Amino acid sequence: MSxxxxxxxxxxxxxxxxITFPHQIKASYVLPYPSFMPGNKLYSxxxxxxxxxxxxxxxxxxxxxxxxxxxxxxxxxxxxLFEYGQLALGIRxxxxxxxRMESLVPLLLxxxxxxxxxxxxxxxxxxxxxxxxxxxxxxxxxxxxxxNWSPENESNQVLSMHEIIDRSxxxxxxxxxxxxxx
Amino acid sequence: MKRAHVIFIGILIIFxxxxxxxxxxHMPSPPLPLLQSMRxxxxxxxxxxxxxxxxxxxxxxxxxxxLYSIVLRxxxxxxxxxxxxxxxxxxxxxxxxxxxxxFNYIITAKVAYLYKENPYVVMPVEIQxxxxxxxxxxxxxxxxxxxxxxxxxxxxxxxxxGNPWLAMYAFKLAAALLLAVMVLLIRxxxxxxxxxxxxxxxxxxxVEVLSSGHNDIFMMVLAIAGGILKYDKRRxxxxxxxxxxxxxxxxxxxxxxxxxVLFIAKTKDLFFRFGFWTxxxxxxxxxLREELYPWYAVWFLxxxxxxxxxxxxxxxxxxxWFSSGLxxxxxxxxxxxxxxxxxxxxxxxxxxxxPGLYFxxxxxxxxxxxxxx
Numbered sequence: 266m267s268x269x270x271x272x273x274x275x276x277x278x279x280x281x282x283x284i285t286f287p288h289q290i291k292a293s294y295v296l297p298y299p300s301f302m303p304g305n306k307l308y309s310x311x312x313x314x315x316x317x318x319x320x321x322x323x324x325x326x327x328x329x330x331x332x333x334x335x336x337x338x339x340x341x342x343x344x345x346l347f348e349y350g351q352l353a354l355g356i357r358x359x360x361x362x363x364x365r366m367e368s369l370v371p372l373l374l375x376x377x378x379x380x381x382x383x384x385x386x387x388x389x390x391x392x393x394x395x396x397x398x399x400x401x402x403x404x405x406x407x408x409x410x411x412x413n414w415s416p417e418n419e420s421n422q423v424l425s426m427h428e429i430i431d432r433s434x435x436x437x438x439x440x441x442x443x444x445x446x447x
Numbered sequence: 448m449k450r451a452h453v454i455f456i457g458i459l460i461i462f463x464x465x466x467x468x469x470x471x472x473h474m475p476s477p478p479l480p481l482l483q484s485m486r487x488x489x490x491x492x493x494x495x496x497x498x499x500x501x502x503x504x505x506x507x508x509x510x511x512x513x514l515y516s517i518v519l520r521x522x523x524x525x526x527x528x529x530x531x532x533x534x535x536x537x538x539x540x541x542x543x544x545x546x547x548x549x550f551n552y553i554i555t556a557k558v559a560y561l562y563k564e565n566p567y568v569v570m571p572v573e574i575q576x577x578x579x580x581x582x583x584x585x586x587x588x589x590x591x592x593x594x595x596x597x598x599x600x601x602x603x604x605x606x607x608x609g610n611p612w613l614a615m616y617a618f619k620l621a622a623a624l625l626l627a628v629m630v631l632l633i634r635x636x637x638x639x640x641x642x643x644x645x646x647x648x649x650x651x652x653x654v655e656v657l658s659s660g661h662n663d664i665f666m667m668v669l670a671i672a673g674g675i676l677k678y679d680k681r682r683x684x685x686x687x688x689x690x691x692x693x694x695x696x697x698x699x700x701x702x703x704x705x706x707x708v709l710f711i712a713k714t715k716d717l718f719f720r721f722g723f724w725t726x727x728x729x730x731x732x733x734x735l736r737e738e739l740y741p742w743y744a745v746w747f748l749x750x751x752x753x754x755x756x757x758x759x760x761x762x763x764x765x766x767x768w769f770s771s772g773l774x775x776x777x778x779x780x781x782x783x784x785x786x787x788x789x790x791x792x793x794x795x796x797x798x799x800x801x802p803g804l805y806f807x808x809x810x811x812x813x814x815x816x817x818x819x820x
Contacts, residue, residue: 324564326573381562382576 294392296337296400299345303354325376329369329386333393336365340397347404352412352424359429363436366397370443377447387444394437394444401437405430451521452530455514459537459653462507466658468493468500469544473581477612493781501782505775511650512771518648519641519767531647535626538657539619545777546742547584549660553614554583555590556604559597566590566597579611593697595669596662619660625668626656632671633752636715645763646752651770655742662698663742667749669695670702674722678715701729701746723750723762739798741773765805772801 301308315335322331339362346355369390376383408426415421467482468489476483493500543549554571558564562574571577571586580586590597603621607614626647634643646652656664673691676684692709695702704725712718726746733743744766751759751766779793780786786794 322565322568324562324569326562327565327568330568379562380576381574385573385575 294389294396296341296396297334299341300338302342302345303351325372325379326381326383326386329372329376329383329390332365332368332372333390336362336369336397337393338362339365340400344400344404347408352414352426353416356424356429359433362397363433366394366436366440370440370447373444373447387447391441391444394440397437398434401430401434405434449527451514451517452527455511455518455648456530456533456537458507458510458514459534461503462511462654463537463541463658464489465493465500465503465507466542466544470542471582475578475611478610482612497782497784501778504781505778508650508771508774508778511653512767512774515648515650516767519645534648534653535623535657538653539616539623541658543615543619543659545654545780546659546661547582548662549615549618550579550583550611551585551591552596552600552618552660552662553604553607553611554579554586555592555597556600556614558590560601560604561609582611592662592699595694595697596665596699599665599698615660619657622656622660622662622664625664626652629664629668629671629749629752632668632675636675636753637755639756641756642752642754645756645767646748649748649767649770651741651744651774652748654774655745659742661742661745663745666695666698666702667745669698670705670722671749671753674705674709674718675715677709678718701726701733701743704729719750719753723747723754726750739773739776741776744770744773761809765802768805769802772798775801 301311315338318331319335322328339358343355343358343362346352346358373383373387373390376386405427408430410425410427412424412426413421414424464485467486470477470486470490472490477486554577555566557577557579558566558569558571558574562569562577564574567589570589571583572580574580585591599621600618603614603617606617606620630643630647633646634640637643655661669691673688673693673695676688676691679685679688689709692702692705696706705722708718708721708725712721726749730739730743730747733739748766748770751763754763756763775797776794778797779790782793783790
């Protein structure tokens with residue numbers, strides 16, 4: 266093999282090695298798969314299980330994990346519902362997600378006051394908040410600013426979709442500021 | 448006979464000191480300076496003289512079983528009460544050398560009672576500044592045992608005063624008290640000291656219950672007491688008995704298999720007989736889930752203690768030989784320092800060797816008897 270060919274093969278193999286060399290990838294926070302949706306026969310059962318899990322998860326760390334997992338679940342549920350045009354149900358699910366997110370900082374504070382080292386939990390909550398904001402902004406882009414909602418047997422109402430989403434984003438951004446101070 | 452008891456205690460003293468050679472390097476200093484000096488000396492010896500340590504361990508176990516057999520074969524078997532107290536104390540004050548389970552019990556109790564978290568939701572490793580994490584294994588799992596056990600651990604946890612050494616001794620003391628309850632049950636039901644000492648002096652029971660502090664004794668006390676009560680003529684005691692057996696299922700699930708036995712066996716004797724075979728079967732199934740752990744032998748040994756030696760002597764002697772094989776499973780780990788590879792093969796070898804020897808001796812005796820008759 267001539268010297269030049271050898272050089273070319275060497276350069277190609279170096280190039281392939283560099284391209285295919287394992288790069289460090291930081292896995293982002295992963296939201297769960299969607300669970301049962303409203304309308305499914307098992308939806309009310311899953312809601313009951315969620316309620317019972319709330320009682321089962323006693324203690325600040327357990328409650329934090331529970332609140333975060335329920336918030337994730339409800340965020341995903343609201344996203345799917347908005348995609349299917351089920352705006353009122355989507356807003357309801359989003360409100361549950363917001364309430365659970367809002368409970369996280371007091372829980373983390375209490376856990377810290379009890380002397381528990383919860384740095385890893387704080388990081389998880391931060392990652393979750395960042396991911397929630399990303400998903401909410403995606404949802405906001407797909408939704409109109411406001412919608413004239415006319416449910417059956419009920420009066421018309423104007424749903425300010427962007428305002429609702431912005432409020433949810435605001436809650437998560439607030440959490441990011443507060444956990445940094447913990 | 449008194450000499451046998453004295454030698455038994457002497458060997459137990461050697462064993463108790465030997466266990467301090469396995470103190471985890473991350474454990475803080477023990478409360479007594481004497482124990483710390485002993486720890487330093489023995490750890491050095493065990494770590495750098497593994498072969499000798501394994502030989503010592505094997506010799507200790509074989510001697511204990513030899514003396515135990517002599518005590519059982521002699522008609523006058525009762526060791527003095529003082530001897531029994533010393534044996535229990537030696538077991539409780541030894542270090543939990545061959546299993547980290549007691550540290551798992553301690554940390555789970557802390558999660559539940561000190562940190563007030565649900566131990567079935569929060570793993571000990573999630574409380575990152577918990578000091579016991581450095582010397583506890585399986586801390587990346589939620590509670591492995593039932594709620595009845597978690598409730599029971601409130602007592603030893605309270606006695607521990609936050610010190611890991613006191614916690615270890617408190618859990619082992621609890622195991623000792625439960626062992627005493629089991630021995631009393633055996634004595635009361637069988638009316639025989641032989642049966643009581645068959646269980647109480649079995650070196651496997653002494654090592655795995657007193658020294659390692661395993662909670663299988665709690666499960667079996669509940670199951671056996673429940674079984675005894677179930678056959679009482681008074682209805683409320685009978686119901687209480689069933690509830691106790693159900694409670695034992697919520698310690699470790701193994702006694703779930705006893706629930707049908709409770710109703711199939713029409714008498715207490717049948718319960719003990721069927722219970723023995725059921726727990727022996729469950730014991731042999733456990734390797735499918737994980738591994739054959741020596742301390743699981745407490746399950747069938749408890750029932751074997753209630754069987755009449757007049758009818759079941761060969762079976763009870765098989766249990767003794769099998770116990771020795773199971774306890775010798777620790778020897779390969781002492782020699783190699785690991786559980787995998789050659790150690791795993793050696794472990795299987797010693798487990799099979801002792802009952803294998805028993806069968807050879809039994810067959811030889813049978814053939815000899817046949818030849819003479």
